[in-house]
Amino acid sequence: MSKPTTTIARHLAKLGRRTGVSLHPFNRLALPSTQTPQSRSRSLSTASPKERRPASEPRPTTIPTATFDQQHTTVSWPDGRESRFDNYFLFDHCRCSKCFQTQTKQRLKTLTELPTDIQPVSVETDTAGLHITWSTSPPHKSTYPSQFLKKAAYDPPLASYHEAEDSRILWNSKIVQSPPTVDHQDLVHSKAETSERGILKLLNRVHDFGFCFITDVPPTADDTKWLIERIAPIRQTHYGGFWSFTADLSHGDLAYSNEGLPAHTDTTYFTDPAGLQIFHLLSHPSPPGTGGTTLLVDAFYTASLLSTLYPNSYSLLSRLRVPAHASGTPGTILRPTISQPAFSHDEKGQLSLVRWNNEDRGVVGRGWTPEEVKGWYQASRRFEELNRSEDAEYWVQLSPGTVLVIDNWRVMHGRSAFTGSRTMCGAYVGADDWKSRRAVLTKKYEGRRKDPAAISGDVDWSVGW
Numbered sequence: 001m002s003k004p005t006t007t008i009a010r011h012l013a014k015l016g017r018r019t020g021v022s023l024h025p026f027n028r029l030a031l032p033s034t035q036t037p038q039s040r041s042r043s044l045s046t047a048s049p050k051e052r053r054p055a056s057e058p059r060p061t062t063i064p065t066a067t068f069d070q071q072h073t074t075v076s077w078p079d080g081r082e083s084r085f086d087n088y089f090l091f092d093h094c095r096c097s098k099c100f101q102t103q104t105k106q107r108l109k110t111l112t113e114l115p116t117d118i119q120p121v122s123v124e125t126d127t128a129g130l131h132i133t134w135s136t137s138p139p140h141k142s143t144y145p146s147q148f149l150k151k152a153a154y155d156p157p158l159a160s161y162h163e164a165e166d167s168r169i170l171w172n173s174k175i176v177q178s179p180p181t182v183d184h185q186d187l188v189h190s191k192a193e194t195s196e197r198g199i200l201k202l203l204n205r206v207h208d209f210g211f212c213f214i215t216d217v218p219p220t221a222d223d224t225k226w227l228i229e230r231i232a233p234i235r236q237t238h239y240g241g242f243w244s245f246t247a248d249l250s251h252g253d254l255a256y257s258n259e260g261l262p263a264h265t266d267t268t269y270f271t272d273p274a275g276l277q278i279f280h281l282l283s284h285p286s287p288p289g290t291g292g293t294t295l296l297v298d299a300f301y302t303a304s305l306l307s308t309l310y311p312n313s314y315s316l317l318s319r320l321r322v323p324a325h326a327s328g329t330p331g332t333i334l335r336p337t338i339s340q341p342a343f344s345h346d347e348k349g350q351l352s353l354v355r356w357n358n359e360d361r362g363v364v365g366r367g368w369t370p371e372e373v374k375g376w377y378q379a380s381r382r383f384e385e386l387n388r389s390e391d392a393e394y395w396v397q398l399s400p401g402t403v404l405v406i407d408n409w410r411v412m413h414g415r416s417a418f419t420g421s422r423t424m425c426g427a428y429v430g431a432d433d434w435k436s437r438r439a440v441l442t443k444k445y446e447g448r449r450k451d452p453a454a455i456s457g458d459v460d461w462s463v464g465w
């Protein structure tokens, strides 16, 4: 693949000057959201006086006060902020034993069982939070911890929700200086707690950087499979569960050849793209073999650059849906029922999933305007140029004993063409599965520190967000 002759370096230099941030790795660039900078500033500057902006960060609070009327209960925080809740919303979110099954953590009432004219007969506040006695017969009593109310506030939302501190760190080619790594011993220690803490460290690094190496892994398929199964359940696909592959075209896919593969994410043809892509290079005698070097690119980093350099291109790649397919293996014609754009965002507008695979891309343009077709190609070429820039590309030669764990929703991977006999093994893990594993271990070993008010009495308020 010839290097694109681009003016990206000039753009990057300008960007560095314009944003005042030096684009070195471990930079906490703001993750791009659906709104491009211009549109974001417009929405803020045109907010009418009546639209209340998220309040500033709270000062230490003591005990709030509360008032209510037929429709709402309003909590006034000691720092002057106010949070207004529909009474129906509060009643719906009661987690007393009659409304919420504490073991299964599920609601016990349907919406039509909640009276639409529900209102308090009294409200009180204390260090435990807000206590409401409702106008039901007999009177139903609910308690809401202050922490819950601040997190759930929607009228207005509190700043902490939209500016939630995210530990993600965007990186470029300089990550080579200090790539995230954990040691195999930390993950398979005989003491269960030590292993779990090691797996949490691994998954935190995968969350923060989008990838992490595991060193000193016994270079066998069996040991690799056993290790992956300790991290999270292996996801079955049409490639099987745990796989070993080589250049034999045993599957109708270029991965099973010795071709070079540009930076891409896998399984864009699944409605739910694989969450983790785990690789372990078991063998590639070189010499006589050549090539087969691994490429990593942080798509959140290059998308962030695109968002700043070419906001309209970022918006097009966030909106226009692109068909993807896997049709090369006999008996398989895979495509998502609902095509998706390259960039998907969460409910906060944060970039959460990048689908980028030029080989598996289908026919674009159906339902688009001619201008959108032109604009999409321009935007995609710009994104590809950023991905193929020396600034973004991190090339690393894998070797037996080092496992590479990739967040396939964020970091793209690829490889240089190779000769010789090369065997790679690994597996996919579902996105929800590895994030659940991380959430459970975080709650177990960091819960008190990260969310002290999560457990109030025997009610778990940390779930359901």
Ligand SMILES: C[N+](C)(C)CCCC[C@H](N)C(=O)O
Residues within 6 Å of the ligand: 239, 243, 245, 253, 254, 255, 256, 264, 265, 266, 267, 268, 357, 359, 360
């Ligand atoms: C990893 N393994 C070799 C089993 C499959 C590779 C699948 C590659 C496919 N083009 C995709 O991007 O999903």
Ligand SMILES: O=C(O)CCC(=O)C(=O)O
Residues within 6 Å of the ligand: 255, 261, 266, 292, 294, 413, 414, 415, 424
């Ligand atoms: O063979 C490699 O190093 C990577 C193959 C690849 O990109 C893939 O399996 O998606």
